[in-house]
Amino acid sequence: MTNDQVAGASAPARMRTRRVMVGDVPVGGGAPVSVQSMCTTKTADAASTLAQISRLADAGCEIIRVAIPDAGSLDGFQEVCSKSPLPVIADIHFDYRLAIEAARRGASALRINPGNIGSWDRVDAVIDACGQAGIPIRIGVNAGSLDKKIAERQDLTLPEKLVASSVSFVEHFKELGFFDIVLSAKAHSVPTTLATYRALSQELPSVPLHVGVTEAGTLQQGTVKNAAGVGILLEQGIGDTMRLSLTADPVEEVNVAWELLSALGMRRRTPELVSCPTCGRCQVDMIPIAEEVSRRLASVKAPITVAVMGCVVNGPGEASDADIGVACGRDQAMLFANGKPIRKIPADRIVDELMSEIDRRFEAGGKD
Ligand code: SF4
Numbered sequence: 001m002t003n004d005q006v007a008g009a010s011a012p013a014r015m016r017t018r019r020v021m022v023g024d025v026p027v028g029g030g031a032p033v034s035v036q037s038m039c040t041t042k043t044a045d046a047a048s049t050l051a052q053i054s055r056l057a058d059a060g061c062e063i064i065r066v067a068i069p070d071a072g073s074l075d076g077f078q079e080v081c082s083k084s085p086l087p088v089i090a091d092i093h094f095d096y097r098l099a100i101e102a103a104r105r106g107a108s109a110l111r112i113n114p115g116n117i118g119s120w121d122r123v124d125a126v127i128d129a130c131g132q133a134g135i136p137i138r139i140g141v142n143a144g145s146l147d148k149k150i151a152e153r154q155d156l157t158l159p160e161k162l163v164a165s166s167v168s169f170v171e172h173f174k175e176l177g178f179f180d181i182v183l184s185a186k187a188h189s190v191p192t193t194l195a196t197y198r199a200l201s202q203e204l205p206s207v208p209l210h211v212g213v214t215e216a217g218t219l220q221q222g223t224v225k226n227a228a229g230v231g232i233l234l235e236q237g238i239g240d241t242m243r244l245s246l247t248a249d250p251v252e253e254v255n256v257a258w259e260l261l262s263a264l265g266m267r268r269r270t271p272e273l274v275s276c277p278t279c280g281r282c283q284v285d286m287i288p289i290a291e292e293v294s295r296r297l298a299s300v301k302a303p304i305t306v307a308v309m310g311c312v313v314n315g316p317g318e319a320s321d322a323d324i325g326v327a328c329g330r331d332q333a334m335l336f337a338n339g340k341p342i343r344k345i346p347a348d349r350i351v352d353e354l355m356s357e358i359d360r361r362f363e364a365g366g367k368d
Helices: 046-059 071-083 096-104 120-133 158-175 190-203 219-235 250-263 286-297 347-363
Strands: 020-022 025-027 034-038 063-067 088-092 109-112 137-142 181-186 272-275 305-309 324-328 332-337 340-346
Touching: 020 181, 025 034, 034 250, 046 063, 046 071, 046 250, 063 071, 071 088, 071 096, 088 096, 096 109, 096 120, 109 120, 120 137, 120 158, 137 158, 158 181, 158 190, 181 190, 190 219, 219 250, 272 286, 286 305, 286 347, 305 347, 324 347, 332 347, 340 347
Parallel strands: 034 063, 063 088, 088 109, 109 137, 137 181, 272 305, 305 324
Antiparallel strands: 020 025, 324 332, 332 340
């Protein structure tokens, strides 16, 4: 279960785009911003790919993309599509025949960059195949693979080139009567990402946007870049689905995406931990306590706010919005719920007592 609107939070107003269905997941048209990731396994190895999809689905991934680098991946792809709990997008570069075959073999959508498919005839053949299969296409424009004519223009900035490429592709698709489009135009630079997507939302207001900072780096840097780039866009109502690219286990992409949606007050799936940075008033070793609570909250599915505060002086007050929490003292801690004290607990039982209270109140019968 997810909360598509976090209680009490003021979520950003969303731009209204056309709704497209990726399998059973709506994208655009006011649907909740969906969370995507991409498998790192070889698609030809269907068993490994399905195992990774299962882990991603458990983490809250809603749409999965897999690479189809060659014809040898197609049998595995077909098996993945038939068994996956998530809609599967086929990611194709260069070879339009792979795209057509993926559409026939059960893809819920294709992701192509028309700029590297070759001639328009080939792009049009892919559009026809998707039309027949009744599936959408994500037009994925990348700063690193722009249409050559546009890439060579000296009079345009990089965001202007990305927007010009995107607009020309979308216009072509629409001229053929194909409207089930999702668009992305990604860069690894946050300022370029912001400028590009802001312009796209003005130039193509009805087209659902897939947002993300691409090639954002390893876990820490990539999280910060995506939080800045995607966070600002979402706050401005721009973006219908997202993939936060990280050089890490793809489950981390999903975890970070949900943290971002939760921080923006847009969607909540799991607990949010409020923990103080500690100061000279703190009388316990807070960091391991907060880390242990964070680790154990990973298995809690209730969208609650949990506070772990370093002192009984300011703790309950500072965490008054929390559903449940502890304010730690020298030998004992105060357990509180909804900002009010409930009972004292001994210092060596802080995490266990907090977690069992969470289990009793929120896991057994939902949020009380
Ligand atoms: Fe300091 Fe207490 Fe505030 Fe933590 S809750 S930062 S220990 S005053």
